[in-house]
Amino acid sequence: MNNQTKPGHFPAGTLEEYRPYLLRYALLQLRDSTLAEDAVQETLLAALESRSKFSGKSSPKTWLTGILKHKIIDLFRKQAKEATQISIEMELGSGAGDFDALFQPDGHWSTWPQAWADPLKNLENQKFWEIFEVCTKLMPANTARAFMMREFLGLSTKEICKDLQISATNCWVMLYRARMSLRLCLQHNWFGGNFEEK
């Protein structure tokens, strides 16, 4: 894309080019196409209004993603307020034994972690990201929200605890489960599965 855009010279007409990318990003986080489309629409409108503030220090894509991230954080906070404590407690309770099968009763691995060969090269692979996105969708709603807030939106666990109104311990539990589930899904469907491209 055009990385040479000059400060204050963000051509309004080029904004639309970024819509598909922004939509994919919003959908990954929000898991609801209507919410995602609204967030992207608001992002593009906000960008149009404030494009004179675009400094040109970052690429337009990074700048737009930054605006979108703020919109998503606002939405997550709104959702967290609406989510009842009961649904979060239930999610925490129901997932309690989810990863027990990975371990023997004495706490050793029963399914030994396999080596992931040169994992960083996958970051350039479109197919890897498709699997990654499918894997994030397997997480329960609140767990996914905590994970996205932490890993994609860069919030501290303190902020996440506050937003989701859960204790720090429960926050770590949710993030642990999110990572365990993502790791297991990537192991099965990518690193140890049929999709790996050597």
Add this chain to the structure above:
Amino acid sequence: MLTCKEVSKLVSQSLDRRLSLVEWVGLRIHFFVCDGCRRFREQMAFIRRACQHYPH
């Protein structure tokens, strides 16, 4: 000595909070003798890196 299950939880928490010295030393000792947990730690680090790499 920490079990692999405890190690997996501490590795995840190390991405969210500062571990105590005792926890940190416990992990070091465990990694020294356990290939599986070393791999697990690398995989957790990869997941964080992947998330930071998106947008790609």
